[in-house]
Amino acid sequence: MAPATTEPRLTPAARRVLDTAAxxxxxxxxxxxxxxxxxxxxxxxxxxxxxxFGSKQNLVTAYLRARDHRWRHHLxxxxxxxxxxxxxxxxxxxxxxxxxxxxxxxxxCAMVNAYAELSDPDHPGRRVAEEQKTWLHALYTRxxxxxxxxxxxADTLLILHEGAVTAAAVAALPDAxxxxxxxxxxxxxxxxx
Amino acid sequence: MAPATTEPRLTPAARRVLDTAAxxxxxxxxxxxxxxxxxxxxxxxxxxxxxxFGSKQNLVTAYLRARDHRWRHHLxxxxxxxxxxxxxxxxxxxxxxxxxxxxxxxxxCAMVNAYAELSDPDHPGRRVAEEQKTWLHALYTRxxxxxxxxxxxADTLLILHEGAVTAAAVAALPDAxxxxxxxxxxxxxxxxx
DNA sequence: CTGCGAGTATACCGACCGGTGTGGTTACCT
DNA sequence: AGGTAACCACACCGGTCGGTATACTCGCAG
Numbered sequence: 001m002a003p004a005t006t007e008p009r010l011t012p013a014a015r016r017v018l019d020t021a022a023x024x025x026x027x028x029x030x031x032x033x034x035x036x037x038x039x040x041x042x043x044x045x046x047x048x049x050x051x052x053f054g055s056k057q058n059l060v061t062a063y064l065r066a067r068d069h070r071w072r073h074h075l076x077x078x079x080x081x082x083x084x085x086x087x088x089x090x091x092x093x094x095x096x097x098x099x100x101x102x103x104x105x106x107x108x109c110a111m112v113n114a115y116a117e118l119s120d121p122d123h124p125g126r127r128v129a130e131e132q133k134t135w136l137h138a139l140y141t142r143x144x145x146x147x148x149x150x151x152x153x154a155d156t157l158l159i160l161h162e163g164a165v166t167a168a169a170v171a172a173l174p175d176a177x178x179x180x181x182x183x184x185x186x187x188x189x190x191x192x193x
Numbered sequence: 194m195a196p197a198t199t200e201p202r203l204t205p206a207a208r209r210v211l212d213t214a215a216x217x218x219x220x221x222x223x224x225x226x227x228x229x230x231x232x233x234x235x236x237x238x239x240x241x242x243x244x245x246f247g248s249k250q251n252l253v254t255a256y257l258r259a260r261d262h263r264w265r266h267h268l269x270x271x272x273x274x275x276x277x278x279x280x281x282x283x284x285x286x287x288x289x290x291x292x293x294x295x296x297x298x299x300x301x302c303a304m305v306n307a308y309a310e311l312s313d314p315d316h317p318g319r320r321v322a323e324e325q326k327t328w329l330h331a332l333y334t335r336x337x338x339x340x341x342x343x344x345x346x347a348d349t350l351l352i353l354h355e356g357a358v359t360a361a362a363v364a365a366l367p368d369a370x371x372x373x374x375x376x377x378x379x380x381x382x383x384x385x386x
Numbered sequence: 387c388t389g390c391g392a393g394t395a396t397a398c399c400g401a402c403c404g405g406t407g408t409g410g411t412t413a414c415c416t
Numbered sequence: 417a418g419g420t421a422a423c424c425a426c427a428c429c430g431g432t433c434g435g436t437a438t439a440c441t442c443g444c445a446g
Contacts, residue, residue: 011422028312031224034403045424046405052422056404113309115363116301119221133364155360156376159369163356167348170308171326176352183349183376186383193375206393227433238394239435245392249434 014052016042022063026110030060030117057123060114064128067110072135074100086147087188090140090157094181097161101168101177108169109162136161152192160184207245209235215256219303223253223310250316253307257321260303265328267293279340280381283333283350287374290354294361294370301362302355329354345385353377 010018020042024033035056039046053059075096082092107113111129118125140154164180167173203211213235217226228249232239246252268289275285300306304322311318333347357373360366 013423029224029310031222031310032312035405036402045426047407047425048423050405107312108305108309109359112301112305112359112363116306116309117222117224119225119300129363130365133360137364155366155369155372158364158366159353159356159360159373159376161356162359162364163352163354166302166305166355166359167326167352170305170322171330171351171355172323173348173351176348179348180352182386183352183380186380187376190379190382204392228435229432238396240395240437241393243435 011052013042013044013048017044017049017052017059018062018066021059022067025060025063026067026107026113030114035059057125060118060123061125061128064111064114064125068128068132071100071132075139086143087149090143090147090149090188091181091185093139093143093157093161094164094177094184097164098175098177098181101165102174105165106169109165112162112165133158133162147188149188150192153188156187156192157184160187204245206235206237206241210237210242210245210252211255211259214252215260218253218256219260219300219306223307228252250318253311253316254318254321257304257307257318261321261325264293264325268332279336280342283336283340283342283381284374284378286332286336286350286354287357287370287377290357291368291370291374294358295367298358299362302358305355305358326351326355340381342381343385346381349380349385350377 017038021033021038024038024041035046035049038059039049042049049059053062075093078096078099079089079092082089082095111132114125115129120126137154137158140157141151144151144153144157160180160183164176167176173179210231214226214231217231217234228239228242231252232242235242242252246255268286271289271292272282272285275282275288304325307318308322313319330347330351333350334344337344337346337350353373353376357369360369366372
């Protein structure tokens with residue numbers, strides 16, 4: 001049986017294009033990076049890019065989808081390794097975020113950055129960003145239910161999560177995710193409004 | 194005595210340019226908006242813009258500085274109106290954020306957005322963004338000292354603050370600032386690590 | 387009356403933008 | 417052997433980018 005990946009199969013050149021674009025978009029910004037630069041950097045002609053992806057908008061969306069996919073995989077993997085204790089699993093999301101941030105997130109959340117750059121409300125990339133946050137909120141809601149904790153905590157957990165990413169990038173708080181973890185730990189002992 | 198504003202005096206046309214640029218930069222993004230568009234929208238020729246501001250980099254920096262100035266003024270004003278109780282003053286920062294977000298922050302924090310777009314680490318606009326976060330962190334540190342609360346809370350308060358802005362914009366939590374306020378209220382009763 | 391700062395209008399610069407078209411070369415599949 | 421998907425090289429499109437140049441008008445202060 002074929003692997004039920006949601007990602008479409010990519011030709012070798014398309015793979016290189018997507019990887020190159022992902023790196024350039026994240027480190028330099030989406031609008032700044034032109035298709036010619038991506039083509040050069042990937043060792044590919046623009047023709048190939050447009051044959052595979054159709055438009056810059058599609059390429060941007062593919063980049064965001066791939067990154068979202070990688071992040072969800074990272075998070076769920078760490079969650080699986082966190083053991084059965086429901087409360088520990090909630091806190092493990094912040095450990096996962098800390099590892100992710102340390103590894104490759106020196107420029108903040110790619111979804112938030114893309115959301116800032118893609119001002120056109122019809123850009124499909126915006127929906128990818130929105131859905132990631134929706135998914136994370138739903139994840140927290142589920143984890144809270146497993147821990148028999150009030151669902152009203154979910155908003156706060158999400159705020160701590162997003163705040164940690166931003167604070168690590170633009171304020172100089174490299175360990176913000178761990179700070180958020182501690183705060184979440186203490187908050188879960190209190191009663192939400 | 195002349196008013197001791199840090200802002201340089203602007204000619205009427207320069208004022209219009211800065212206001213127009215501020216609106217366009219915030220709503221559509223910095224890189225996307227060209228100087229021709231700003232000139233048209235402000236009813237001014239490009240010549241005038243370059244006579245007054247010298248370069249796009251300078252105009253962007255002026256935009257960020259002006260916005261930062263407005264935000265600090267907004268926050269300190271609300272803080273002054275919050276009364277003398279030190280703990281209430283801490284929580285008042287979130288009320289101020291909520292009012293600010295409601296009024297004009299539908300597209301997230303301008304500093305964070307700019308930080309995402311200005312990938313060149315030497316761009317002076319980045320320093321404006323960094324300084325705003327540094328200032329806010331220092332403010333929280335001061336307010337905590339006034340309230341005889343541990344300074345270790347400052348990081349968490351900043352994280353809640355930044356997270357509320359992001360969550361309100363890209364996750365659909367319009368009242369995130371109030372949620373952050375409640376969380377801060379409960380957290381201040383706990384002991385930080 | 388004169389000089390100057392502020393502003394307008396218009397045209398221009400080279401470089402780059404996203405996107406298209408033509409034609410040719412591999413390599414694999416049947 | 418023939419077909420096709422993948423890719424390359426290259427040239428081109430209209431439009432916009434940040435930035436500059438020239439030349440002119442206006443109001444105002446000395």
